[in-house]
Amino acid sequence: MSGNLHMFVMAAPLVGALTVNLAGRASRKAVLPLVLGFLTLSLVAALGTMAGVLEHGAFTYTVGNWQPPFGIELRIDHLSSLMLVLVSAVALIASFASLQSVAKDLADRQHHFFTLYLILVAGLHGLILTADAFNLYVLLEITSITTYGLIAMGRGRAPLSSFNYIIMGSIGACFYLLGVGYLYILTGTLNMADIAARLPQVNGTVAVATAFAFMLVGLWIKMAFFPLHGWLPRAYNDAPIGAGVLVAPLMTKVTIYLMLRVMFSVFSPQYEFFQHPDVQNLVVWGAALGIICASALALGQRDLRRMLTYIIVAEVGYMVGGVWLANGTGLTGAVLHIVNDALMTLCLFLVAAAIISRNGSLAFDRLQGLYRRMPWTMAGFTLGAFAMIGVPPTCGFFSKWYLILGGIEARQWPYVVALVFSSLVNAVLFFRIIEIAYFRGGKGHGHDDHGPVTEAPAMILAPLLVSAAALVLVGLATGPLVSNLIAQFVPVF
Amino acid sequence: MGGFGAEIVAKYNYWIYVLLMMIGFYAMIAKRNLVKKLLGMNIFQTAIILMFVSAGVKHGAAIPILDKHEVLEHGVHAASVVNPLPHVLMLTAIVVSVSVTGVALAIMQRIYRRYGTLEEDEILEKIGE
Numbered sequence: 001m002s003g004n005l006h007m008f009v010m011a012a013p014l015v016g017a018l019t020v021n022l023a024g025r026a027s028r029k030a031v032l033p034l035v036l037g038f039l040t041l042s043l044v045a046a047l048g049t050m051a052g053v054l055e056h057g058a059f060t061y062t063v064g065n066w067q068p069p070f071g072i073e074l075r076i077d078h079l080s081s082l083m084l085v086l087v088s089a090v091a092l093i094a095s096f097a098s099l100q101s102v103a104k105d106l107a108d109r110q111h112h113f114f115t116l117y118l119i120l121v122a123g124l125h126g127l128i129l130t131a132d133a134f135n136l137y138v139l140l141e142i143t144s145i146t147t148y149g150l151i152a153m154g155r156g157r158a159p160l161s162s163f164n165y166i167i168m169g170s171i172g173a174c175f176y177l178l179g180v181g182y183l184y185i186l187t188g189t190l191n192m193a194d195i196a197a198r199l200p201q202v203n204g205t206v207a208v209a210t211a212f213a214f215m216l217v218g219l220w221i222k223m224a225f226f227p228l229h230g231w232l233p234r235a236y237n238d239a240p241i242g243a244g245v246l247v248a249p250l251m252t253k254v255t256i257y258l259m260l261r262v263m264f265s266v267f268s269p270q271y272e273f274f275q276h277p278d279v280q281n282l283v284v285w286g287a288a289l290g291i292i293c294a295s296a297l298a299l300g301q302r303d304l305r306r307m308l309t310y311i312i313v314a315e316v317g318y319m320v321g322g323v324w325l326a327n328g329t330g331l332t333g334a335v336l337h338i339v340n341d342a343l344m345t346l347c348l349f350l351v352a353a354a355i356i357s358r359n360g361s362l363a364f365d366r367l368q369g370l371y372r373r374m375p376w377t378m379a380g381f382t383l384g385a386f387a388m389i390g391v392p393p394t395c396g397f398f399s400k401w402y403l404i405l406g407g408i409e410a411r412q413w414p415y416v417v418a419l420v421f422s423s424l425v426n427a428v429l430f431f432r433i434i435e436i437a438y439f440r441g442g443k444g445h446g447h448d449d450h451g452p453v454t455e456a457p458a459m460i461l462a463p464l465l466v467s468a469a470a471l472v473l474v475g476l477a478t479g480p481l482v483s484n485l486i487a488q489f490v491p492v493f
Numbered sequence: 494m495g496g497f498g499a500e501i502v503a504k505y506n507y508w509i510y511v512l513l514m515m516i517g518f519y520a521m522i523a524k525r526n527l528v529k530k531l532l533g534m535n536i537f538q539t540a541i542i543l544m545f546v547s548a549g550v551k552h553g554a555a556i557p558i559l560d561k562h563e564v565l566e567h568g569v570h571a572a573s574v575v576n577p578l579p580h581v582l583m584l585t586a587i588v589v590s591v592s593v594t595g596v597a598l599a600i601m602q603r604i605y606r607r608y609g610t611l612e613e614d615e616i617l618e619k620i621g622e
Binding site for chain 1: 518521527530531534537538541544545548579582585586589592593596597599600601603604607613616620
C-alpha cells in the first residue's frame with residue numbers, strides 16, 4: 001500500500017503557494033527555487049502514486065478518517081494516477097517558461113502570480129483525486145478563481161476577457177452545482193460511488209435526466225465545448241504568457257476528465273448511451289459540428305496564439321465526441337488524446353512564449369525568417385505542428401487513429417469526416433506558418449542574411465525541447481500506455 | 494387548472510428559485526453593463542442556494558443539536574431533527590460566491606481605471622473593435 005503519498009501531490013503545491021507568497025514578499029530571489037522545488041516534489045509524489053497503483057491496483061482514501069459517505073473520499077485509480085502525473089509534469093515544465101516570462105513582465109508581482117499558479121495546480125490535483133460530487137464543485141471553483149486572477153494579470157484587454165470568463169465560468173459552475181443538488185435531493189448523498197449505487201432506484205425519472213443535463217452542460221461550458229466556447233479564445237489569448245503555458249494545456253483537459261468521472265463514476269454508460277441513444281447521437285453530431293466550425297475559425301486567425309486557442313476548441317470536440325461514441329476504441333482514443341493534447345498544447349504555447357520573448361509579436365506577418373533566427377524553437381514548433389496534424393510517430397497520430405477507428409466502429413460518419421477535415425485544416429494552418437517562417441523574409445533567396453541567431457532564453461528553450469521530445473516519446477510509448485493504464489479504466493460496453 | 498395550479502402551490506419554493514434563476518440568467522446574458530452582469534450572477538447563485546436550503550426544510554423538526562447520552566440510549570429520530578447537510582453545503586457555496594464576486598469586483602475596478610466606464614459597448618469602442 002502506498003500510504004498517503006497521493007496527498008503530497010496535492011499538498012506540495014498548496015504549501016508551496018503559501019511559502020512562495022510569504023518568502024517572495026521578503027526576497028524576489030526566493031520565488032524560483034521554491035516554485036521549482038515544490039512542483040518537483042509534487043511530480044515525484046505523482047510518479048510514486050502511479051507506481052503504487054500499477055503495482056497494487058486502484059484504491060480509495062478517506063480524508064481525516066471520516067468514513068464515506070459522510071467524509072470526503074478520494075479515489076486513486078489508473079486514470080487518476082495518469083492524470084496526476086500529467087498535470088504535475090506539465091505544471092513543472094511550464095513553470096520554467098513561466099518563471100522567465102513573469103520575471104520580465106510582472107517583476108514586482110512575481111510572488112502573487114506564483115501563489116495563484118501553485119493554488120491552481122493544487123486545485124487541479126484535487127479535482128483529479130476527489131470522489132465527492134460537491135467537493136468537485138468547490139475545487140472546480142478554486143481552479144477557476146485562480147485562473148480568472150492569472151488571466152486578469154495580462155496586458156491590454158485582459159481584465160475584460162477575464163470578466164467575461166468569470167460570467168461564463170460561474171454559469172457553468174452553477175449549472176453543475178444545480179445538477180448536484182438534484183442528485184442530492186434524489187439520493188440523499190454526495191459521494192460519487194454512493195450516488196451511483198442508489199441511482200438505479202430512481203432511474204428513468206425526469207429529475208435524473210435533468211440532473212445529468214445540468215451537470216454535463218455545466219462542465220461543457222467550463223471546457224469550452226462548441227458552441228459554449230465563446231469565452232475561451234479571448235481569455236487564453238489575453239492571458240500573460242506565463243499563465244497561458246499552464247492554463248491552456250491543462251484546464252480544458254482536466255474538465256474532460258471530470259466529464260468522464262461524472263459519466264462513468266456517477267452515472268453509468270448504460271444510462272447515458274443506451275437509454276437515450278438520440279442524446280448520444282446528438283452529442284456526437286454536435287462534437288463533429290464543433291470540430292469543423294472551430295477549425296474554420298482557426299483558419300481565419302492571423303496570430304499564432306489566437307489560432308492555437310481555436311485549435312484547443314476543436315480538440316475539445318475531438319475528445320467529447322470520442323467519449324460519446326460509446327465504444328471502447330473511441331473512449332481509449334479520447335483518454336489518450338487528453339494526455340497527447342495537453343503535451344501538444346504545452347509544446348506550442350511554449351513556442352509562442354519563446355517567439356514572443358525574442359520577436360515581441362506572434363502576428364503571422366512578423367514570423368518571417370524565424371527558422372534562421374530561432375532554429376531550435378522552430379524545430380520544436382515543427383514537431384508540435386506534426387503532432388497536431390497527426391503525423392506518425394508523434395503522439396497526435398495515435399490518439400487520432402483510435403478516435404477515427406472508434407468513429408468508424410460506431411458508424412458516426414460526420415464525426416469521422418470532421419476529424420479528417422480538421423486534420424487537413426491543421427495541416428494548412430501549420431504549413432502556412434512554416435512557409436512564412438522558413439521561406440519568406442530573407443532578401444533574395446536568403447542565406448544567413450537575416451540577422452544573427454537569437455535563440456530564446458534557456459529557461460524557455462529547455463522546457464520547449466523537453467515537451468517536443470515528449471511528443472515523440474509518448475507517441476512511441478502508446479502501446480504500454482494504453483494497455484497498462486488506459487485499458488484499466490475503459491469499461492466493457 | 495386544478496392540477497397545474499396545485500402543483501405550483503405545493504412546490505412554490507422551487508418555482509421561486511426557478512424564477513430568480515431566470516432573472517439572474519437574463520441579467521448575465523442580456524445586460525451590457527458589467528455591474529448588472531455581476532448582480533445577475535449573484536442573483537443566480539442565490540437562487541441555487543435557496544433551492545438547496547428549501548430542500549432541507551422539515552416541518553416540525555428541531556435544530557440538529559443532540560444530547561449525546563440520549564442519542565446513545567434511544568438513537569436519533571430522523572423526523573425530529575433537520576438535516577444540516579444542505580445548509581453546510583450552502584455555507585461553502587456562499588464562500589465560493591463571495592470569492593468570485595470579490596475577484597470580479599477587483600477586475601472591474603481595473604477595467605474602470607483603464608477605460609473610465611463599465612458599459613461593455615463603450616469599453617469595446619475604446620479598445621477599437
